[in-house]
Amino acid sequence: MGLNCGIVGLPNVGKSTIFKALTSAPAEAENYPFCTIEPNVGIVNVKDKRMEEISSLIVPQKKIPAVMEFVDIAGLVKGASKGEGLGNQFLGHIRQVDAIAHVVRCFEDSDIIHVNGVVDPLVDIETIDVELALADLEVVEKKFSNLPKLMKSHDKKVSGLAKALLPTLEKLKEHLENGKPARSLDLDSQEKKDIKDLNLITLKKMIYVCNVKEEELGQSNPHVESIKKYVGDDNRVIEICGKIESEISVLESDEEKQEFMEAVGIEESGLDVLIRKAYHMLGLRTYFTAGEKEVRAWTFKDGMTAPEGAGIIHTDFQRGFIKAEVYHCEDLFQFKTEPKLKEAGKLRIEGKEYLLKDGDVIHFRFNV
Template identity: 45%
Template structure:
C-alpha cells in the first residue's frame, strides 16, 4: 500500500486546487503519469534526481519512480468531531492516512470568501486542530473506560496506562495535538489509539502569486517553528495552472523561477514524514525506486517486490548509490569488489541498489 497523505484544512483554503496541481507532477517525472484512483485520490511520483543519474549509468529502458498517494479530504466544519455535517466520514478518511498536509490560506483573495471573514493562520490552524483533538479526546475517553475496568480487575500495567491516559486527556482538552504531548514517549500506550493528531503533519502555506513574503506567511512560519512542524510555501493556483501546460512549457516556467517548486518540496517533505527510505532495483530493462520504512531487512524488502522473492531468497547483492556513482559503472564496481553480498537480515540503507538472488 502506498504511503498516503491526507490534504486537510478549512473550506476555501485551496485543498482541491493543490490536489489538482499535484496531478500535473506526473508529467514532469517521465514514465509515471499521475493516476487517479478516485476523484479525490491520486498517486503522485516522488521526484528523485538520483533516478536520472542511475539512468545514465545503467541505461534501462524504463524508469519507475517511488510514489505517494495524496487524498483531498473535504468536509471539515466546526463540530465535525461531534459528527456534524460530513463530520464522521471526514474523520474516518483522516484516520486512514499515514500523514497530513494541512493547507493554510495565506492569500487574501477578495472574491473567495473565507469561512471566518479573513485569513488568520494561527486561528485557522487551531480551528482544524481543535476539531481533531476533540475527536481524539472521544477516543481516549472510550479507552479510559476500558482501562478503568482493567484497573479494578487488578490487571498488570493497567494503572500505568490509566495515568498516561489522564495526562493525555488533559493535553487534548486544551485543543493541543497528541504529537506535541511530552508523554508521547509512551509509544506502547499511544500507538494503538491511532489518534488523528498524532499523525505527522506538514503545514502548507497557500500563497497568492508572488506573495511568499506576506505577513500571513510570517505568522505561519512562526507557528511552524514553535511546533516543530515542517512548512512548505507554495502558490496552489499558480501551480494548478502550470499543471495544465505541456511538460516542456512547465520546465521553462520553473527554470525562470530558479528554485525547486513548492510542489516538489511538498511531495519530498510528505515522503520524509513517514520515516521512509528509498532503495533501487535494476532488474532486466527496468530501473525502479521502492519505498520501505527505515529499518527494513533485506528479506522484507524482497517481499515488497514479490512474495516469492522472499520465500526463495538466496542473497542480496548491494551497492550504495554513492559508490556506484563514484565508480561510474556496475561492471567496474563488481571488479573492485564493491558489490556486497548480504543476507536476509541485512538492514537496507537509503539509496542502496539491490539485486535479489532467489530461486523462485
C-alpha cells in the first residue's frame, strides 16, 4: 500500500533538518513489519485526535497509531538527470516513493550557502521540476523507441497495446520536453493505466514545503505567496520552519511542546500538518480496532471492502472473513460506551461487500 513520502529539494534547503525532526520520536518499528528500515527512512506516527478520544472512553493498555514512512532523498542538483551529483542513484530512490514532499528554501541566511547564490524559490522549483521531467523523458523515449518493434509483434495483445500507446507517448514526450511534469498533462483513465508501469516520477503527487525563517513564521511571506500562485492549489503548499520544528522535536513532553509553540505563536507543529496532508494525499484512510488490550489505528486505501480491510491485520482475517461488527467513532463519542451505542442501534453487522469508512471502529469475525 502506498505509504511513503520522499523528501526532495536542492542541497541546503533544510531536508535533513525536517527529516530529523520528523523522526525524532520514532514509531515502534516492530508493529510495522512492512516498513523498510534504512538510515534515510523514518517511520512516523500519524497523529489522530479520534484515537485519543476513543482511548479516553475505552481505556486500553496500549495505543498504536497509524504510521507512514518518510525518506530523506539526497543528491538532487541541476544536471542530476545526466548523472550530476548522486544522479541516477537519487532518481532510483525517488522512483520508489509514492508521493513527494518538495522542500523549498524560503529563509535567508548568509551563513548557509544557497547553491544558486540567492534565495529564489521559483527558480529552485523549476530546477527540480526540470530535472525530474528530464528523468521521465528518458524513460518515455526508451519506451518510445521500442514501440516500432512491439507494433510488429505477432502477439495481437502486444501489438495492440503498442499502437494504443503511441499517441499517448507522443503527447507525453512533448510535454516533458518542455520541462513540464506529467501530472499536468490531461490524460484519461485508460491512458493513465497504459503508462502506469513506466513509474513516472512527475506523475506522483507532490506537496511543496516552504521552509521559512524563524522570525517570519506565520507572517505573510512573498516567497510563500509566489509558490502558492505557482502551484495553484493552496492545499498542496505548507509553511514550516525547519529550525523551530527541530527545537520542538527535542522537547520531552506534549505540555512542553505546547508551551513552546504558544511562545513562538504557532497553533500546530508544521510537521503534523505535513504528515496529515501527505497521508491524505496518498488516499489513505483510517479505521480502528478498540478493546481493553489495545486501541489501534489501521491504514486502508479509499474504496477497500471489509474483507480487504481485515486482510491488513492478517491474511487469515481476509481468508476466513465471516462478518464485521462496525460502528462509527462519532457514535461512540455521542453515546460514550459500546453497550449504549448498541442499545441505540448504532452497531451494525456488515458483510463482504461493505466499503470501509474513515473513522469506523471494527471487530472482525473470521474462521480459518
